[in-house]
Amino acid sequence: MTFLFAVFGIMSPIATTINSISGVQRGLIAGSRIIKVINSESSVSEGRIKKETFDSNIEFENVSFEYNKDTEVISDINFNIEKGKKIAFVGLSGSGKSTLLDLVIRFYDVKSGRISIDGTDLKDVQVKPYRSMFGIVSQETMLFNDTLENNIRYGYKDCSKEDIISACKIANAYNFINKMPKGLDTNIGDRGVTLSGGERQRIAIARALVRNPQILIFDEATSSLDAESEKLVQEGINESLKNRTAIIVAHRLSTIKDCDEIYVFESGKIAEHGTHEELLISNGIYKKLYSLQFSS
Numbered sequence: 001m002t003f004l005f006a007v008f009g010i011m012s013p014i015a016t017t018i019n020s021i022s023g024v025q026r027g028l029i030a031g032s033r034i035i036k037v038i039n040s041e042s043s044v045s046e047g048r049i050k051k052e053t054f055d056s057n058i059e060f061e062n063v064s065f066e067y068n069k070d071t072e073v074i075s076d077i078n079f080n081i082e083k084g085k086k087i088a089f090v091g092l093s094g095s096g097k098s099t100l101l102d103l104v105i106r107f108y109d110v111k112s113g114r115i116s117i118d119g120t121d122l123k124d125v126q127v128k129p130y131r132s133m134f135g136i137v138s139q140e141t142m143l144f145n146d147t148l149e150n151n152i153r154y155g156y157k158d159c160s161k162e163d164i165i166s167a168c169k170i171a172n173a174y175n176f177i178n179k180m181p182k183g184l185d186t187n188i189g190d191r192g193v194t195l196s197g198g199e200r201q202r203i204a205i206a207r208a209l210v211r212n213p214q215i216l217i218f219d220e221a222t223s224s225l226d227a228e229s230e231k232l233v234q235e236g237i238n239e240s241l242k243n244r245t246a247i248i249v250a251h252r253l254s255t256i257k258d259c260d261e262i263y264v265f266e267s268g269k270i271a272e273h274g275t276h277e278e279l280l281i282s283n284g285i286y287k288k289l290y291s292l293q294f295s296s
């Protein structure tokens, strides 16, 4: 089980990265990330402060990061996420959005600058309790040949059947689960082959919610879905966002219109930011992207 948890901790970064990289690179990067985790469990060093509640804000100050020397992927980023707010990151594939999320969950440490939570430098916090504050849903979800309940529970024992049902309801998954022959006890087959893409993503949301995370992260959670499944998953996302802090990376801009702040990424830099309305008025990249999507 420990191994499973280790995998869960890194699954999101792997999955999100794999999606944005061309075929040949994919295996290499995914492989190297997995090997790194198996060898060392974590690419960051353990801090001393046990931080397990989120009280006020997460702040990026002049943060830069590179995977390979002299190729900055994140350049001098500044932003602040206040508790209870919904923040979105948008931008072309490869612009650094998933990397930024990896930095937020401290999958990597910054090259320069500082990331802090409630004023404490992330480098000083204990990795595991810190990461357990987050619930992550990425583009691809790893499911197991087991029952729906066990896939949602994912080794987490401290939740009742009622907790699972309530997470499924919020995730907009309860109706389809209820229609299955054995409900939550239905075995979903190897890698969840019996489920559609939209159903898998709603299971992923329920899985994130049962742990009652203080901060939710969605990384292109609906990007690989057709319009109809996207709508059902989006309803689950919207419901799960209520009364929570969330960071959302989305391809379709209509889904993040109501976020408190939208950051537009371009080659690892924040090119512009503001609310949806402010960004439309300022007539920059966001406006262009939005008009393109709106017309198609």
Ligand SMILES: Nc1ncnc2c1ncn2[C@@H]1O[C@H](COP(=O)(O)OP(=O)(O)O)[C@@H](O)[C@H]1O
Binding pocket: 016, 017, 020, 021, 029, 033, 067, 068, 073, 091, 092, 093, 094, 095, 096, 097, 098, 099, 100
């Ligand atoms: N593990 C890695 N090693 C080396 N380069 C990587 C790795 N992961 C991502 N990259 C590169 O970093 C850049 C940003 O990628 P990513 O954060 O996945 O962007 P996005 O999520 O916006 O599509 C890309 O150029 C990508 O090829």
Ligand SMILES: [Mg+2]
Binding pocket: 016, 017, 020, 097, 098, 099, 219, 220
């Ligand atoms: Mg990405």
